[in-house]
Amino acid sequence: MAQMNMIQALNSAMDVMLGRDPAVVLMGEDIGYFGGVFRVTDGLQRKYGEHRVLDTPIAEGGIVGAAIGMAVNGLRPVAEIQFADYIYPGFDQIASELARLRYRSAGDFFAPVTIRTPCGGGIRGGQTHSQSPEGIFTHVCGLKVVMPSNPYDAKGLLITAIEDDDPVIFFEPKRLYNGPFDGDTNKPAVPWSTHKKGEVPEGHYTVPLGKADIVREGKDLSIVSYGTMVHVAAAAAAAQGIDAEIIDLRSLVPLDVDTICTSVKKTGRCMVAHEATRFSGFGAEIVAIIQEECFWNLLAPIQRVAGWDTPYPHAFEWEYFPSQARFAAALKVVMEPA
Amino acid sequence: MQRRSRLHLPPTPARPGEAPDFSYLQLSAAGAVRRPDASARAREIGFLSVELVRVLDDAHEPRGPWDPHLDPSELEIGLRHMLLTRIFDDRMQRTQRSGKISFYMRSLGEEAVSVAQCMALRPGDMLFPSYRNQGLHIVRGMPLVDLMCQLLSNTRDMCKGRQLPVMYHSAAARLFSISGNLGTQFPQAVGWAMAAAIKGEDHLAASWIGEGASAEADFHHALLFAAVYQAPVILNVVNNQWAISTFQGYAGGEQRSFAARGPGYGIAGVRVDGNDFLAVYAVTQWAAERARTGAGPTLIELVTYRAAAHSTSDDPARYRAKDDYAHWPLGDPIERLKQYLIKHGGWSEERHRALAAELESLVAASWKEAVTYGTLNEGPRLDPDLMFEDVFKEMPSSLKRQREAMRAEKGSK
Numbered sequence: 001m002a003q004m005n006m007i008q009a010l011n012s013a014m015d016v017m018l019g020r021d022p023a024v025v026l027m028g029e030d031i032g033y034f035g036g037v038f039r040v041t042d043g044l045q046r047k048y049g050e051h052r053v054l055d056t057p058i059a060e061g062g063i064v065g066a067a068i069g070m071a072v073n074g075l076r077p078v079a080e081i082q083f084a085d086y087i088y089p090g091f092d093q094i095a096s097e098l099a100r101l102r103y104r105s106a107g108d109f110f111a112p113v114t115i116r117t118p119c120g121g122g123i124r125g126g127q128t129h130s131q132s133p134e135g136i137f138t139h140v141c142g143l144k145v146v147m148p149s150n151p152y153d154a155k156g157l158l159i160t161a162i163e164d165d166d167p168v169i170f171f172e173p174k175r176l177y178n179g180p181f182d183g184d185t186n187k188p189a190v191p192w193s194t195h196k197k198g199e200v201p202e203g204h205y206t207v208p209l210g211k212a213d214i215v216r217e218g219k220d221l222s223i224v225s226y227g228t229m230v231h232v233a234a235a236a237a238a239a240q241g242i243d244a245e246i247i248d249l250r251s252l253v254p255l256d257v258d259t260i261c262t263s264v265k266k267t268g269r270c271m272v273a274h275e276a277t278r279f280s281g282f283g284a285e286i287v288a289i290i291q292e293e294c295f296w297n298l299l300a301p302i303q304r305v306a307g308w309d310t311p312y313p314h315a316f317e318w319e320y321f322p323s324q325a326r327f328a329a330a331l332k333v334v335m336e337p338a
Numbered sequence: 339m340q341r342r343s344r345l346h347l348p349p350t351p352a353r354p355g356e357a358p359d360f361s362y363l364q365l366s367a368a369g370a371v372r373r374p375d376a377s378a379r380a381r382e383i384g385f386l387s388v389e390l391v392r393v394l395d396d397a398h399e400p401r402g403p404w405d406p407h408l409d410p411s412e413l414e415i416g417l418r419h420m421l422l423t424r425i426f427d428d429r430m431q432r433t434q435r436s437g438k439i440s441f442y443m444r445s446l447g448e449e450a451v452s453v454a455q456c457m458a459l460r461p462g463d464m465l466f467p468s469y470r471n472q473g474l475h476i477v478r479g480m481p482l483v484d485l486m487c488q489l490l491s492n493t494r495d496m497c498k499g500r501q502l503p504v505m506y507h508s509a510a511a512r513l514f515s516i517s518g519n520l521g522t523q524f525p526q527a528v529g530w531a532m533a534a535a536i537k538g539e540d541h542l543a544a545s546w547i548g549e550g551a552s553a554e555a556d557f558h559h560a561l562l563f564a565a566v567y568q569a570p571v572i573l574n575v576v577n578n579q580w581a582i583s584t585f586q587g588y589a590g591g592e593q594r595s596f597a598a599r600g601p602g603y604g605i606a607g608v609r610v611d612g613n614d615f616l617a618v619y620a621v622t623q624w625a626a627e628r629a630r631t632g633a634g635p636t637l638i639e640l641v642t643y644r645a646a647a648h649s650t651s652d653d654p655a656r657y658r659a660k661d662d663y664a665h666w667p668l669g670d671p672i673e674r675l676k677q678y679l680i681k682h683g684g685w686s687e688e689r690h691r692a693l694a695a696e697l698e699s700l701v702a703a704s705w706k707e708a709v710t711y712g713t714l715n716e717g718p719r720l721d722p723d724l725m726f727e728d729v730f731k732e733m734p735s736s737l738k739r740q741r742e743a744m745r746a747e748k749g750s751k
Contacts, residue, residue: 057563067529069532075536089555
């Protein structure tokens with residue numbers, strides 16, 4: 001075991017896969033010589049060569065289109081989109097092509113492409129470097145959608161994604177790259193070395209898609225979340241003295257409905273949290289499933305904690321970011337006696 | 339007079355009620371265009387994107403350095419493939435009109451593009467077609483019955499009922515799945531070629547796009563990536579002058595040729611008479627040599643004419659001159675190769691008629707077989723359960739539940 005932050009863990013996942021499988025290639029803007037603007041591919045071009053770690057033009061549609069063709073020709077491309085906010089020029093190639101190639105060709109062609117992209121705010125990125133567009137991709141049939149919340153899961157999930165024969169959109173909450181973050185901006189930054197999930201094996205291992213992680217067991221309430229909000233939710237519940245069961249979904253598609261529903265049936269109360277905007281967010285899908293599956297077990301209306309339905313503003317970042325205060329308000333409602 | 343900017347609207351040469359007018363076409367005489375070595379650098383051969391490579395002259399004589407000197411027996415195969423494509427198209431068009439299939443798209447007048455290009459490539463080369471390249475599937479030996487079953491969405495449909503008619507594919511024949519979202523195949527072909535180069539393989543990729551769809555970002559991504567990585571790819575713009583009702587000027591063809599996009603990106607661009615089988619073959623062969631010898635990608639503009647409607651849902655009488663194809667200056671690809679072979683290959687009207695009759699019978703017999711596997715409305719039908727397969731490699735439990743719900747809906751009818 002080694003101590004790794006999320007950047008190092010993701011780097012290690014790609015290092016392992018480049019070493020194990022000659023079909024794996026990396027591609028993206030600034031990822032080669034420079035090692036990526038967040039350093040996630042640092043050193044990999046030097047180690048594996050310019051033909052396996054490709055710098056690309058600033059053309060996300062071209063990156064995804066070319067990655068599909070490479071995958072059809074037997075490679076296993078891992079494409080980096082520099083910020084999730086930049087993914088939209090590639091959206092047609094993702095939604096109309098990558099997601100549906102296996103379907104439209106009745107399984108005769110498929111493209112095992114992994115698209116990695118940093119998402120989320122809390123880094124003073126303004127409205128073009130802070131978005132969480134995962135809900136746009138969970139709505140597209142044929143895509144798997146993943147978002148880890150810690151280094152251990154990040155590496156295991158990324159290896160699984162690369163080995164998967166279906167396309168995977170892999171969101172990396174960039175606020176968590178260097179350490180866990182509980183939403184309290186007054187506290188000094190904490191490194192991953194202080195967290196048990198900062199312990200990461202150096203070799204190959206996998207974390208399955210479609211299996212949620214119960215981060216903390218509890219009796220009073222189920223909090224269903226993923227990405228940065230896992231940490232904020234846990235801190236908010238602890239601050240309120242609530243014995244919450246914290247569920248980290250890890251993969252949104254496929255979704256671990258069993259773990260969610262087993263927990264909600266046990267606690268009778270539920271809160272769903274994500275950093276993405278609230279309206280038509282992925283949380284709405286989770287809430288709908290819970291009321292279909294667990295309606296008679298519910299003691300209170302399910303609460304949602306999310307980003308406001310505005311673009312992510314630069315100057316008002318911390319008023320936008322789902323804070324512990326926003327969690328506290330929702331917790332108050334969901335914990336009202338039946 | 340005050341000088342000011344003015345919105346320019348590209349002219350359309352002839353609308354209904356007007357006489358066909360092709361005076362806008364820049365033509366070169368057959369044999370007039372120089373043939374550079376296949377290793378020439380893109381910046382040294384810009385003239386190829388302006389002039390028009392032609393081999394057959396109006397008297398059906400081969401002229402100049404681009405003559406591929408193909409054996410008559412080879413050309414007879416080409417003629418056969420083109421004629422089969424046309425007869426197949428005619429029959430499928432009539433079949434759509436009689437309600438047996440929902441939709442069809444003919445390639446009338448453009449047969450040399452797919453047939454000559456495919457014959458100039460190797461079986462290991464990967465083809466990324468658009469929706470009007472049925473000649474590729476014919477040359478690659480796809481059984482007509484297979485194509486028809488796709489059109490019928492029947493129990494032998496290679497797409498399992500998931501695609502609109504004409505969106506064929508074949509992994510074995512190296513024909514990529516056709517997308518209804520135009521142009522997306524272009525950067526994919528470049529990616530395929532990049533992978534071939536990464537793996538050190540000798541195969542190239544070729545793709546086709548209409549001049550209309552060349553306006554999409556995908557076209558420009560493809561040229562950019564092809565240029566940056568010098569991918570072994572042949573990118574073909576089939577300039578058939580019309581994108582449904584919109585003349586090619588609106589795709590940017592008025593100011594410069596489509597082939598000229600190539601030199602702009604540092605790629606060799608060649609403009610070729612798309613209705614001249616010999617010229618299309620020669621240019622493709624030249625581009626393939628470039629790709630295979632590390633000289634990089636080639637953009638080919640095939641100047642041709644969409645003689646038929648865009649699709650069975652379209653009526654060109656509403657937007658273009660009547661009888662326009664009869665006035666098209668580059669003639670008809672089948673007629674031109676036929677006349678050449680009559681002059682130089684021992685072909686005859688009689689043999690041509692016999693061939694046509696043979697191919698008519700082949701198409702009719704294939705259709706007879708294809709409908710035994712079902713049509714959209716009658717006969718055996720695909721199992722609707724197939725709707726839920728291949729969304730993912732393995733069906734997730736959520737889709738299994740939806741499949742159960744669909745079965746229950748059917749059972750409760």
